[in-house]
Amino acid sequence: MTRYVIGPDVALHLAQQRRRVPAPHRLLAPTLLRSQVLALLYGAVQRGELPRQEAERRLDHLRALRLRLLGDRVLQRVAWQLAERLGWADTFVAEYLALTQLQADAFVTLDLRLAAAVQGVVPVAGVDELAAGS
DSSP states (O other): OEEEEEOHHHHHHHHHHTOOOOTTEEEEEETHHHHHHHHHHHHHHHTTSSOHHHHHHHHHHHHHSOEEEEOOHHHHHHHHHHHHHHTOSOSHHHHHHHHHHHHOSEEEOSOHHHHHHTTTTSOEEOTHHHHSOO
16 A cells, blocks of 8 residues: 655646546545645636536545545644745645655655655655556
8 A cells, every 4th residue: 555645736636637546545635635625726716717516526526535634733843844944934835745754655746846846855756656556
């Protein structure tokens, strides 16, 4: 079993493609993922980029994924330390990295600049690895 931490970009990609993740894999994310995804979909609807019904279908797809959301004080402490170490203005992305360090095998992002920036901090995997069965 491989445990992947996914960010909002990957969550939205999975929802848009209606992709499922094979059973051997486990998906994890900080609890803030829920709010980030909701805000991104809401914004897309408000800008006219996406019909509300499609946004709701994507939310339903994400809710059906076996996605474990975590946000305890240890994760928050490690996120704080990572954001400080990396010189970041906030801790949002650091929560994903902290969760990866604490409980996962790799962080999955579609953001190539972010993937390059966190090399050496956490292992990074591509979204295609989520489709592989082992």
